[in-house]
Amino acid sequence: MLKALFEMLSYPFMARALVVGLLVSLCASLLGVSLVLKRYSMIGDGLSHVGFGTLAAATVFNASPLLMAAPVVMAAAFLLLRLSENSQVRGDAGIALISNGSLAVGIMLISLTTGINIDVYNYMFGSILTMSAADVALSAVLASAVLAVFVLFYNKIFAVTFDESFARASGTNAGLYNSLLAVLTAVTIVLGMRMMGALLISSLIIFPAATSMRLCKTFKSVTICSASVSAACFLTGLAASFLFAAPTGASIVVANIAAFFIFCALKAGTRIARRTKQSGA
Amino acid sequence: MVILRCRDASFAYDGNEVLSGLNFEINSGDYLCVVGENGSGKSTLIKGLLRLKPPCAGEVSVSGVAAGEVGYLPQQTAAQKDFPASAREVVLSGRLGARGILAFYTKADKSVCDENMRRLGVYDLRGSCFRELSGGQQRRVLLARALCAAKKLLILDEPAAGLDPAASRELYLIIEKLNRQDKMTIIMVSHDISGALQYSSHILHLNNSRLLYFGKTAGYAGSAAGAGLVGRRPDA
Numbered sequence: 001m002l003k004a005l006f007e008m009l010s011y012p013f014m015a016r017a018l019v020v021g022l023l024v025s026l027c028a029s030l031l032g033v034s035l036v037l038k039r040y041s042m043i044g045d046g047l048s049h050v051g052f053g054t055l056a057a058a059t060v061f062n063a064s065p066l067l068m069a070a071p072v073v074m075a076a077a078f079l080l081l082r083l084s085e086n087s088q089v090r091g092d093a094g095i096a097l098i099s100n101g102s103l104a105v106g107i108m109l110i111s112l113t114t115g116i117n118i119d120v121y122n123y124m125f126g127s128i129l130t131m132s133a134a135d136v137a138l139s140a141v142l143a144s145a146v147l148a149v150f151v152l153f154y155n156k157i158f159a160v161t162f163d164e165s166f167a168r169a170s171g172t173n174a175g176l177y178n179s180l181l182a183v184l185t186a187v188t189i190v191l192g193m194r195m196m197g198a199l200l201i202s203s204l205i206i207f208p209a210a211t212s213m214r215l216c217k218t219f220k221s222v223t224i225c226s227a228s229v230s231a232a233c234f235l236t237g238l239a240a241s242f243l244f245a246a247p248t249g250a251s252i253v254v255a256n257i258a259a260f261f262i263f264c265a266l267k268a269g270t271r272i273a274r275r276t277k278q279s280g281a
Numbered sequence: 282m283v284i285l286r287c288r289d290a291s292f293a294y295d296g297n298e299v300l301s302g303l304n305f306e307i308n309s310g311d312y313l314c315v316v317g318e319n320g321s322g323k324s325t326l327i328k329g330l331l332r333l334k335p336p337c338a339g340e341v342s343v344s345g346v347a348a349g350e351v352g353y354l355p356q357q358t359a360a361q362k363d364f365p366a367s368a369r370e371v372v373l374s375g376r377l378g379a380r381g382i383l384a385f386y387t388k389a390d391k392s393v394c395d396e397n398m399r400r401l402g403v404y405d406l407r408g409s410c411f412r413e414l415s416g417g418q419q420r421r422v423l424l425a426r427a428l429c430a431a432k433k434l435l436i437l438d439e440p441a442a443g444l445d446p447a448a449s450r451e452l453y454l455i456i457e458k459l460n461r462q463d464k465m466t467i468i469m470v471s472h473d474i475s476g477a478l479q480y481s482s483h484i485l486h487l488n489n490s491r492l493l494y495f496g497k498t499a500g501y502a503g504s505a506a507g508a509g510l511v512g513r514r515p516d517a
Contacts, residue, residue, distance in 0.1 A: 037360060037364060155373075155386065156377065158370065158374060159377050165333075166374075167374075168333055169436075170351070171378040213363075213365055216365055217367065217413070220370065222365045
């Protein structure tokens, strides 16, 4: 088993996937805590579809996928945030409109030129083979920046997540921190999308947070637990995909699903234990 | 000393005035209750006083209290009902207004936080999960958070909503104590008329976007505005 893991890391593309994937998993799980609690889970999903549309456009125009997708997805993040806050179109409907709209446009663009080929398949379901060394460097820098910003603004992010009106009233610029969250989420999604696939990347945001909320009772423990769960699930998923030649993105999501149910079971277990203790006492 | 003054202040959403021509002054140490039916503009007034919403005409001036020094107890949001946070994390976040952009809590912040938790009798609950506290305990935790931000002025938006009579009475007594002993100026939106009459020093009654009554609580029951609400309701 251990030998297989060392063998796995001897492939340069696996080592690259490990570095980028771990960083992206950490970013996504940290941002996820705030997004899930703010009821913004679907924003991640919407953004990844916008990302797919942009990647398709980048393929058609022969542009660098990462450089083209980042600004467009950021712009979409701002738009979705505004939609959720105040708009004629209800937040969830707005997200669905934008997300499906860009998916359709992306598919149209591709079919006009190349037709559905392996590139498109990779964008939708992810592939670890698509990362070049330059991509890894850029991803590592951006992901580290996301992590640093999250740690520096941790207390503000808590305040804005828990109670936006109080934060505003006590002089915190809540709009700024919401935008910050949107930008960080956009960057994370663009970075993780090619490995995880446009259809699966948002699960990296939602699953770890939802999992750790089963058991953890403070914001800090939820944050730490969700980062650990995310990293562990990523490593498990990556190893499983290497050992069983399974698709990477899907393996990681399956690992996350397993973690979610394990936490649910643990929660049920602690409840039953408490109840028996109470009735015994 | 006048702490807050509204001069011909009007507020509007998308060009529709929801409050117009408000004129009143609040002195330091007052306990003001804002009453009125649903949709009469109470929440808008609170937003205006907190300077979250600028008036479309007239002015709201606050003296002696900086923007981060107003303690605010907002209505509870749905998201808070299942929010994983310890009581202490919630109370500490009240100190953020005093911090700059890069907010890390200092020792002083933590001691202010603990002191306010003791003041409201929730210090023993500091490690507990906020969502597992009772309604009354949650409200006291949020009030402790407001006190962490407040120097002189507390603005409370329906603090007793959803509490049982015993818990709301306890909350009113705490607020009264803050007003009497600590000289905290209180502005409270309330649907509970009897509670408002019992504890407040001044009443502000809004009706159909206008100020129907503003003055001392003692004079309210005898006024035309008070007559409709106090004890003479046909359904009462």
